[in-house]
Amino acid sequence: AAIGARNMENYGPFLALLASALLVGFVSVILSLVWVFHYREGLSWDGGPAEFNWHPVLVITGFVFIQGIAIIVYRLPWTWKCSKLLMKFIHAGLNTIAMILAIVSMVAVFEFHNAKNIPNMYSLHSWIGLTALIFYCLQLFLGFAVFLLPFAPVHLRAVLIPVHVYSGLTIFATVIATALMGITEKLIFSLRNPPYSAFPPEATLVNCLGALLVIFGCIILWMASRPHWKRPLEENTKVLQPLGGTPEGTEVESTMTNCSHVDKSDLRVSSEAARKQNLKFDEAGQRSTM
Numbered sequence: 561a562a563i564g565a566r567n568m569e570n571y572g573p574f575l576a577l578l579a580s581a582l583l584v585g586f587v588s589v590i591l592s593l594v595w596v597f598h599y600r601e602g603l604s605w606d607g608g609p610a611e612f613n614w615h616p617v618l619v620i621t622g623f624v625f626i627q628g629i630a631i632i633v634y635r636l637p638w639t640w641k642c643s644k645l646l647m648k649f650i651h652a653g654l655n656t657i658a659m660i661l662a663i664v665s666m667v668a669v670f671e672f673h674n675a676k677n678i679p680n681m682y683s684l685h686s687w688i689g690l691t692a693l694i695f696y697c698l699q700l701f702l703g704f705a706v707f708l709l710p711f712a713p714v715h716l717r718a719v720l721i722p723v724h725v726y727s728g729l730t731i732f733a734t735v736i737a738t739a740l741m742g743i744t745e746k747l748i749f750s751l752r753n754p755p756y757s758a759f760p761p762e763a764t765l766v767n768c769l770g771a772l773l774v775i776f777g778c779i780i781l782w783m784a785s786r787p788h789w790k791r792p793l794e795e796n797t798k799v800l801q802p803l804g805g806t807p808e809g810t811e812v813e814s815t816m817t818n819c820s821h822v823d824k825s826d827l828r829v830s831s832e833a834a835r836k837q838n839l840k841f842d843e844a845g846q847r848s849t850m
Contacts, residue, residue: 568637569788581632581779584772585625591769592620599762600750605668607675614668616743622661623696623735624773628780630654631732634791635783647791648708655700662693685741692734699727729784736777740770 596613604610673680706712743766747756754760
C-alpha cells in the first residue's frame with residue numbers, strides 16, 4: 561500500500577502550510593469580492609466597469625488560487641493511495657478550470673476597453689498577463705498530450721518532465737507578479753478623491769490583498785519545491801520497461817493474485833542500469849506538475 565499520511569517526513573509542518581495556503585487563498589478570493597462589491601460597481605456583464613470587475617475576481621480565484629492548489633495536489637499524502645492516472649485527471653481538471661476562468665477574465669477586460677474606447681495591450685501588466693495566459697494554455701495542452709494521453713513514449717516524458725515542472729512554477733510566479741501590477745495599476749487609475757497616495761481604506765484593503773497573494777505564492781512554491789514531500793514511488797508497481805514496452809501510467813501489480821501466472825523473479829529488471837532508468841521514468845509520471 562502507499563505510504564500513509566503520517567509517515568510523511570515533516571507531516572506536521574506540511575499540514576500547517578497546507579492549512580495556511582487554503583486559508584490565505586480563500587481570504588484572497590473573499591477580499592477581491594469585497595473590493596469589487598463595496599468599493600467598485602459590483603459584477604455584471606454589460607460593458608461597464610462592473611464587467612471589468614470580473615477580471616480581478618476571476619484571476620485571483622482561478623489563475624492564482626485554483627492553479628496553486630493544482631500545483632500541490634500531488635503532494636497531498638491522502639491522495640497517495642490513489643492511482644497516478646486519477647491524480648493526473650484531477651491535476652489537469654483543476655488547471656483546466658483555472659484556464660477557463662482566466663480566459664473569461666481576459667474577455668471581460670477587452671470588452672470593457674472596447675466599449676469605453678480604451679486602448680488595449682499598452683501596459684506592461686497587459687503584456688505579461690497575456691503572455692502568461694498563452695503559455696499557460698500551451699502548458700496545459702502539452703500536459704494533456706504528453707503526460708495524460710497514452711501516446712507519448714515513456715522516454716519523452718522523462719525528458720520533458722523537468723521542463724514541465726519548471727515552466728509550471730514559473731508561470732504561477734509570473735501570474736502572482738502580474739496580479740500585483742494589475743491591482744496597483746487599477747488603484748492608481750481609479751482613486752482620485754482621495755488619491756492613492758493619501759492611502760484611503762480601499763487602498764489599504766487592496767494592498768492587503770496583494771500581500772496575501774504574495775504569501776500564498778510563497779507557500780505554494782515552497783511546498784512544491786520540497787523533495788521529501790513529493791509523491792513516493794508506488795511499491796506495488798512494476799518498473800517500466802527500459803525501451804518503452806509498458807506505457808507510463810499503466811500499472812502492473814505484483815500482488816499474489818497477479819503473480820499466480822507469472823513468477824516473481826520475472827518482475828525484476830536484469831541490470832542495475834536498467835533499474836535506475838526505470839525508476840527515473842516512473843518518477844517522471846509521479847511528479848508531473850502543470
